Amino acid sequence: MRSRADRRLTAERALRGIAFAAMAVLAWRLSIGQPSADRTHVTSGSLDSALVRWSASAPKWATIDADTIPGSRQRDWLVALRRTGTTITWSASDSSGGAVTVEQGPLTGSLHRVTALAVAGHDVVLSDDLGTIDTARTGPDGIASWRASPIGQARVALGQANAASAARDSLIVRPVLVIGQAGWESRFVVTALEEDGWSVMARLTVAPGALVRQGPAVRIDTAELSAVVVLDSNSTVDASELSRFVREGGGIVASGAGANHPAVRALVALRPAPFRFQRDAAQISQYPVSFEASPGAIGALLGPAPREGLSARTFGLRAGSVALERRGDATVVLARRVESGRVIVVGYDDTWRLRMVPASESAPEAHRAWWSSLVAGAVYVRPVPRDAAPVDEAPLASTISALGPPSALGGPVPDMPLPWDAVLAAGAAASLLAQWLSRRMRGVA
Amino acid sequence: MSEFVFATAQYESGDWDSAPLVPANLIDSIARYTSIPVAPAGVVVALSSNDVLRFPFLFMTGHLPVRFTEAERASVRRFIDRGGFLFIDDHNHDIDGAFHKTVTEEIQRSAGPLVTVSKRHELFSSFFTFPDGPPNTSHELNGWGDNLLHPDLKAVFRGDRIALLYSNKDYSSEWSYHPENKRFYSVDNTRFGVNLVVYALTR
Numbered sequence: 084m085r086s087r088a089d090r091r092l093t094a095e096r097a098l099r100g101i102a103f104a105a106m107a108v109l110a111w112r113l114s115i116g117q118p119s120a121d122r123t124h125v126t127s128g129s130l131d132s133a134l135v136r137w138s139a140s141a142p143k144w145a146t147i148d149a150d151t152i153p154g155s156r157q158r159d160w161l162v163a164l165r166r167t168g169t170t171i172t173w174s175a176s177d178s179s180g181g182a183v184t185v186e187q188g189p190l191t192g193s194l195h196r197v198t199a200l201a202v203a204g205h206d207v208v209l210s211d212d213l214g215t216i217d218t219a220r221t222g223p224d225g226i227a228s229w230r231a232s233p234i235g236q237a238r239v240a241l242g243q244a245n246a247a248s249a250a251r252d253s254l255i256v257r258p259v260l261v262i263g264q265a266g267w268e269s270r271f272v273v274t275a276l277e278e279d280g281w282s283v284m285a286r287l288t289v290a291p292g293a294l295v296r297q298g299p300a301v302r303i304d305t306a307e308l309s310a311v312v313v314l315d316s317n318s319t320v321d322a323s324e325l326s327r328f329v330r331e332g333g334g335i336v337a338s339g340a341g342a343n344h345p346a347v348r349a350l351v352a353l354r355p356a357p358f359r360f361q362r363d364a365a366q367i368s369q370y371p372v373s374f375e376a377s378p379g380a381i382g383a384l385l386g387p388a389p390r391e392g393l394s395a396r397t398f399g400l401r402a403g404s405v406a407l408e409r410r411g412d413a414t415v416v417l418a419r420r421v422e423s424g425r426v427i428v429v430g431y432d433d434t435w436r437l438r439m440v441p442a443s444e445s446a447p448e449a450h451r452a453w454w455s456s457l458v459a460g461a462v463y464v465r466p467v468p469r470d471a472a473p474v475d476e477a478p479l480a481s482t483i484s485a486l487g488p489p490s491a492l493g494g495p496v497p498d499m500p501l502p503w504d505a506v507l508a509a510g511a512a513a514s515l516l517a518q519w520l521s522r523r524m525r526g527v528a
Numbered sequence: 529m530s531e532f533v534f535a536t537a538q539y540e541s542g543d544w545d546s547a548p549l550v551p552a553n554l555i556d557s558i559a560r561y562t563s564i565p566v567a568p569a570g571v572v573v574a575l576s577s578n579d580v581l582r583f584p585f586l587f588m589t590g591h592l593p594v595r596f597t598e599a600e601r602a603s604v605r606r607f608i609d610r611g612g613f614l615f616i617d618d619h620n621h622d623i624d625g626a627f628h629k630t631v632t633e634e635i636q637r638s639a640g641p642l643v644t645v646s647k648r649h650e651l652f653s654s655f656f657t658f659p660d661g662p663p664n665t666s667h668e669l670n671g672w673g674d675n676l677l678h679p680d681l682k683a684v685f686r687g688d689r690i691a692l693l694y695s696n697k698d699y700s701s702e703w704s705y706h707p708e709n710k711r712f713y714s715v716d717n718t719r720f721g722v723n724l725v726v727y728a729l730t731r
Contacts, residue, residue: 265564265729267530267584274611274689287730289655290562295730433530439581439610447610 091525095518102514109507122502127151134160137169146490147173152244152478158485165486172490173482181241182477185233185248194230195250201225201241210238236474244478251474254464256309258282258298263314265289268339271435272312272454273297278447279455284308288318303328310334310462313341322346329424334461338429342396350426351419352401377410377430389441389449396430407460418460425461532558532729534570535583537614539600542592542627545572546619547700550587550721556707557718558725562655576600584612585728589700591619593626594634601638608639608684608691613728621665621673621698628696635684639692642682651681651690654727656719662695663720665702673698689731693724 122144125133130147134157137145141164147153152175153161165171181201199207203225209216212235219227231237236247259276263269265287276283284298301307303324311328313320313335325346329335337347375397383392390408397413400406407427408416415430438450475481483489534551538544551570558566573579573586576599580586586607596604608614616635618628635642645651647661661679668677684692703718710716 265562265726266532267729270584270729270731271611285730288563289726289730290564293562293655295654295726297730435584436582439584439612440578442578 088525091521095521098514098518098521102511102518105507105511105514109504109511112504112507122146124148127153130157134164137164141167141169143168144170144172147171149173149175149489150243152177152482153486154245154478155473155475155481158482162485171486173486174489175243175479177243179242180477180479181239181244181246182480183237183239183241183246183248184476185237185250187250187254194232195237196228197231197233197237197239197248198226198228199239199241199246201227201239205242208240209233211235241478246476246478248474248476256281256462256464257305258284258301258308259310259312259458259462260301260303260308261285261287261312261314262318262320263287263312263341264318265295267435268433269314271438271450272314272338275438275447275451275454276312276458279451281455281458286318286320288315303333305331305333305463305465308333309464310336310458312458313337313344313347314339316340316343316345318344320344320346322349326350329426330422332423332463334424334458334463335426336429336457336461337426338434338457339396339432342398342428342430347426347428350421351404351417351428375413377413377415384436384440385442389437389446390431390434392440393431393433393436395432398428398430416457424463427457427461429457531565531567532585532725533567533583534725535580535586536570536572537575537580537586537588538572539575539588539590539594540597541595542590544588544590546591547589547617547704549704549706550589550700553703553705553707553710553718554721554725556710557716557722561719561722562726564725564729576603578603580607580612581610585725586612586614588614588616589619590627590631591625593630595630596634596638601634604638604692608686611686611691613690613724614639614692615724616692616694617698617700618694618696619698619700621667621678621696621701623674623676623678623696625673625696632682632694635692635694639684642684642694645681645683645690645693647680649690650731651693651723651727654723654730656723658720658723662697663717665697665699666717667698667701690727 123133123142124146126148127150130153145164161171179202181199183197183199186196197209199209199221201207201221203221203223206218206220207227208218209229209231211233216231216233217229219229221227236249238245238247259281261269261273261283269285269287273283273285284301285296287295289295303311303320305328310333311325322345325335326349329350335347335350337344341347377395377397379392379394383389386392395410395415397410397415398417400414400417404417404419406414406416407418416427418425418427434450437453438447534555536544536551555566555568555570558564571583573583576597580603604614616631618625618631620627622628632642652658652661662681664677667673678697682694683690699721703721
């Protein structure tokens with residue numbers, strides 16, 4: 084059996100061993116080289132100066148206690164530091180986030196739509212490079228919006244974050260030309276498109292050699308027009324002109340009798356829909372038109388699906404065409420891409436009745452939206468990149484994307500990890516002290 | 529494409545059918561001068577019915593006091609809001625007449641304020657050109673009615689478009705004759721009616 088003195092001696096040796104081991108590890112850690120500042124902790128106010136300092140001497144670990152969400156420049160800097168080996172952690176006391184966007188107005192000179200997302204019921208201030216524009220309170224959904232034309236950046240203060248946005252790439256939408264016979268169809272198509280914000284030119288035949296024009300005379304060219312709406316089959320427009328327009332990227336919407344315009348038929352390569360009743364060869368040769376008539380359902384104009392009440396032409400699809408609307412098994416609205424452009428063929432006759440006849444008070448709006456969507460599906464737009472100011476539309480989301488999730492959101496900053504060098508030094512010192520005390524205490528009862 | 533149908537409004541008060549030959553005469557002129565497909569006969573629609581929405585060009589005339597029913601007022605409002613064109617002509621050509629006083633009140637009540645149409649408005653050049661504005665009628669020139677030439681037309685606008693046109697020049701009398709009698713005129717006096725129809729169909 085070992086005596087008490089033997090056990091003390093063993094313990095003293097163990098303590099000495101621990102002390103030497105700790106000092107050895109500490110010496111090794113120091114020998115492999117440590118950053119001058121091993122870990123550091125800054126707040127938003129000192130972040131800029133810290134970033135300059137860290138660029139010369141990067142810490143091994145940096146924690147940012149964010150009073151305000153880091154801006155885009157600070158984020159980029161932190162990401163660069165992280166890529167050089169610095170561990171970045173961050174926390175924010177406000178977890179509400181927020182964002183702002185600026186959407187370009189659809190027409191030249193029209194106001195932009197600025198939308199901010201923040202905490203519900205908070206006042207947000209919209210400003211631009213020239214100063215404050217307006218203050219608004221967010222609704223229950225946290226959204227505030229303005230119609231404005233900010234100069235440079237649109238900035239919104241959102242709690243801890245300052246979001247900034249700007250109108251960016253723009254699309255040039257040129258006018259739409261409506262070609263047809265003077266009549267209710269052409270008149271209401273023009274009205275619907277104008278009411279929905281399109282710039283519309285019209286070339287309507289009133290009498291042989293007599294046209295009613297709206298807008299100046301233009302060439303059918305993508306430099307002048309975005310789309311052409313063809314509403315009759317015998318308008319004087321040159322088929323080759325229409326064909327070239329589409330191949331260069333322009334859009335054509337042919338509706339009603341316009342679907343039978345030679346240029347449209349050639350572009351879309353229509354073939355007859357399956358005959359519902361037998362026709363003899365003479366009739367087929369007499370009516371080489373590529374459509375089948377489909378009468379509208381009686382009373383449907385007053386119902387929930389008023390287009391069912393219109394008489395229509397239905398089409399057979401060729402490869403490359405897409406059916407946009409069907410009536411039963413037959414296609415009544417089809418689209419086809421022709422090189423760079425698009426052609427949409429609408430089989431409905433007298434679509435103006437969709438605006439006038441239905442009982443619903445929203446009939447004009449529905450007619451407008453439907454025609455606008457048809458033209459929008461074919462229209463040629465030219466993107467125009469604009470030099471936009473740097474934006475930071477959603478600072479909190481961008482910071483999370485760049486630096487990872489915060490160690491704490493809306494709460495206290497967590498403790499820093501253990502300082503291992505200090506722990507090792509303290510451990511070595513404590514071991515040596517314990518060993519020394521043990522030796523000094525030998526023989527004491 | 530549907531044909532243009534000339535529709536005459538039948539309202540409950542007054543004498544809506546005081547100019548029965550106007551539709552045929554204007555239909556003749558439209559067919560004569562334009563290539564617009566036009567129905568060979570006009571229709572009569574009750575102003576209070578939803579049928580007016582099937583005929584976006586509506587003609588209304590009369591001599592007698594006019595009082596619209598609530599249904600007629602609502603129908604007029606809906607008709608022009610949806611894009612219809614209502615042409616109302618005072619068959620009396622008399623600024624102090626009962627029709628003028630009552631119908632202008634009804635127009636303002638159901639459609640909105642009447643404003644003077646500029647003599648340079650495209651209505652006067654939409655097909656034939658009338659550089660001096662609305663053509664005078666023989667009834668005005670002969671001193672009938674209030675013995676005045678009414679130089680302007682009035683209108684209710686929706687946006688920049690005329691939705692309701694009001695005349696007290698008595699085109700109803702001027703145009704109410706059998707179309708075959710046009711051959712006796714050196715200048716067809718229904719040409720302005722063609723302008724009205726072309727304007728309604730193109731603007």
